Amino acid sequence: MAIFKAIMIGDVVGDPGLLALETQLPGLIKEHSADFVVVNGENAAEGFGLTEACLKRILAAGADVVTGGNHIWEKRDFWPVLDSEPRVLRPGNYPAGTPGRGWAVFEKPQTESGAPVSWCVVNLQGRKFMTAIDCPFRYFDSLREALEGAGQNAMPQSAPPRPVILVDFHAEATEEKEALGYYLDGRASVIAGTHTHVQTADERILPKGTAYITDLGMTGVTDSVIGMDRKVCLDRVRKQVLFRMECAQPGPDGQGSVVQGIAAEIDGDTGKALSIMRLG
DSSP states (O other): OOEEEEEEEOEEOHHHHHHHHHHHHHHHHHHTTOSEEEEEOTTTTTTSSOOHHHHHHHHHHTOSEEEOOGGGGSOGGGHHHHHHOTTBOOOTTSOTTOSSOSEEEEEEEOTTTOOEEEEEEEEEEOOTTSOOOSOHHHHHHHHHHHHHHHGGGGSOTTSOSSOEEEEEEEOSOHHHHHHHHHHHBTTBSEEEEESSOOOOSOOEEOTTSOEEESOOOEEEESSSBTTBOHHHHHHHHHHOOOOOOOBOOOOGGGTTEEEOEEEEEEETTTOOEEEEEEEO
């Protein structure tokens, strides 16, 4: 039985998060013999949005795909990159005509055997306490039907018929995240929530074989409020004035920064998860 290994990393917050990723991700990839790495980068550019320069840094650090969320639109100059760069995704359930793509299939050799593996990465966004965009549940249904119905036409011609499916669900409400987890159980290999920047301790294998965690956490400074400067955040909530958010700064040599996420093992024959563990 072939075992595929994936790493998914939580929201990268600003330059401190980028530095932590560059410093720590290569070691995590080596330690876990990761075949494929997904990193959420929607907060990489000064805490809000993504730029081409930040994207290049995330990819150079070892990411195979960079996912997004509601802040992916913050830098308008980046919108053309969403169309031109296949390794960056935005939530797929935005209305038709929105720049970019919400899913992609990538063929990459397995680290240990060198055999080709097809990885399907899906980026979705929740609607509870967020913008009421298209339904993420129905979007995945349509995508799964397209993959199964089109067969090899939906994937590289040399790819096996069953890709490993990794889902980044960028959502606010725990209820909505858990509901999607059970809705997709057995139809995706891993479902990992992002957006809240607080890592949850509920990683588990769902009854039909899907690995699940409500939130991956964040990549940035731990002595902070969701990666942002504590004083600014305190002023915002105490005075109810929308002071400009600023990224928290690490100590010397990046001390106090963390890379959070999960590492998962997946049965290459069935696409079902065998294990999931928290990182960070």
